[in-house]
Amino acid sequence: MQSACSQCNLHELCLPVGMSIEDVERLDALVGARRKVRRQQPLYRAGEPFEAIYAIKLGWFKTDVLLEDGREQVTGFQMSGEMLGLDGISTEVHTCNAVALEDSEVCVIPYDRLEELSREVEGLQHQFHKVMSREIVRDHGVMMLLGSMRAEERLAAFLLNLSQRFNARGFSPAEFHLRMTRDEIGSYLGLKLETVSRAFSRFQDEGLVAVQQKHIRIQNLTGLRRLIQQPAAR
Template sequence: MFDMHTGVDAAWDSTDMSGTFARREDAMPAEQAPSHARTRCATCMMRSICMAASLEASEVARLDNVVQSWRSVRQGERLYRAGDPFRSIYAVRVGSFKTVVAPARGKETISGFFMAGDSLGMDGICLETHNCDAIALEDSVVCVIPFHLLEALCREIKPLQRQLHKMLSAEIVRESRQMMLLGSTSAEQRVAAFLLSVSARYRERGYSATSFVLRMTREDIGSFLGVTLETVSRTLSKFQQEGLLTVQGKSIELLNLDALDAR
């Protein structure tokens, strides 16, 4: 969700993670990507927090054979839509996404934000169709992992199976925490908890935990937290006046993590 790289208006070679992406004018859809365009788990900087975590080199090589392609998704485009058949899990290699749920009646709701190292699409496992839209917050790249191939490999590589179980469990924990946050905290506490969550996720990925860019809009944050856009903006302004942070557009610098945690 909060990748520090800048997107480009063309597909790129996903093996180059230096921040300068090689343009590929002849880019093909993920299912048609040539073998030289395949991503490699062994060289991915997100490996330690993604699907390949805890795998031996030989096991990573086998996972590479399952992750056969990558896909670029431009800002505002959908990786998949609610109702689409579930076929693959997507590992975010570069960029960020939001998931949007549209109830039968009422306004669309943001159900989650995903950044490099996170996995998308697990919502489709239960009913074999996706129950939300996944929309790119910036130009992004995902690794496409066909689920039937991943399942087969999990039966042979137990550490991979455990990692998949951990990822599924993490989704349950995330949603439980979100329900508790929405049901028992004030608007200020929700915004503070959100900023601290973003901070922790940046730290996990080796980036600054106190200075980062929020790729989503204030309206998106409000939808996710169950408050209005105005409430989010007003709360950020209040925190800035209290010396807890500074805000400049989408750039945030957290000045007092302990004080935010104590809200």
């Protein structure tokens, strides 16, 4: 099924930002197809040849890598309007797994054709560089989480990040459903499952959030922000 970037309700979050109508139409022709990925199924696996990048049209994904001891380390969670597949650009093979957290749909963008069009369309090249920069900034944010924050600060920063991303898509920034498990959250934040559960319980006891299984309602946004702004105890 052909996907029209110009008519997509996520176009402001994806590659066509700032491009002229004519250039967006050229990108429409570039996007080969949409691909549906069932829950818990991979979009791609580490070691597979890199051929395309993917714009998430619907749904959620996680990326992870396999550690030497056989455990999976979650490296990110991606939602609609975000890109997957950039990990394969430098080596021409994917360096991580991308697995759907729910039934999802992506727009397939062949990378060789994207490169060719980027050389002709200045706006596309500029926007693609912005997308890659956004990924680098996100990676730096994760390193900050793992390197300098206590457990509750990490979870607060994670919830605030989700809140901002939902808000950017026109959804409630204060009430949302988690697609990932607490174990996956712990893997991403460098925390044990029990630590994640205790932090959620404390947030609920202090009136910061209301938690019902995977449903989250942020009751005190300022309190969550204050938690990650306060100096760490020595």
